[in-house]
Amino acid sequence: MKIKSQRDFWSGLMFLTVGLGFAWGATEYSFGTSAQPGPGYFPFGLGVLLALLGALVLFKALTLESEGGDPVGAIAWRPLLVILAAIALFAVALPRLGLICTLPLTITVASLAGSEFRWRDVLIACVVLTLGCWALFIVGLKLPIQLWPIYFNA
Known part of the structure; x- marks a missing residue:
């Protein structure tokens, strides 16, 4: 075959x-x-x-x-490594910085993987995705996710 x-x-x-x-x-x-x-x-x-x-x-x-x-092209190392770094950043930052700070940070880092980076698009994505995650996970599903940085709770 x-x-x-x-x-x-x-x-x-x-x-x-x-x-x-x-x-x-x-x-x-x-x-x-x-x-x-x-x-x-x-x-x-x-x-x-x-x-x-x-x-x-x-x-x-x-x-x-x-x-x-339809041959397989070369491995795109930069996007692969940037996305892996963004995932690791999310895992490390979420318990410390909370959802409100971690999501925009992660979205900004992940957007660096592409070749077309525009601050306006990143800011819109940060606002929409952060509000959406807050509505879904905190309000809708009532998950016990840290919302604000742990420093604000002291």
Whole structure:
């Protein structure tokens, strides 16, 4: 069997593997019922959906011809490292700085991964995403997430 699109083949294989891994990992948790889903219900469903998406992309890569074989390009190291740094920054800063300070900081660092950085766009994203996360996680779901820096609570 010949790979007709390298890019689709590797992305489909990655989706399939990650999806199966999540679905398998979710079997360690209680599923519950459809009326009262347990902690394993949602991750299992998402894992299966991701695996199905990966299988579909993999099938496409093996059956549909693409121009020039659609080769995989070089690894974009700068965006990869900047996004990983932004995730690590979020994990370290959230307990200390709270949601209100951590999200704009993380969004600003993550936006440096792209080639088109505009302060206006970053500021709009910071305001919209911070308000959205506050409304969803603090108000809506009532999660015990630190909202303000720990220094303000003293």
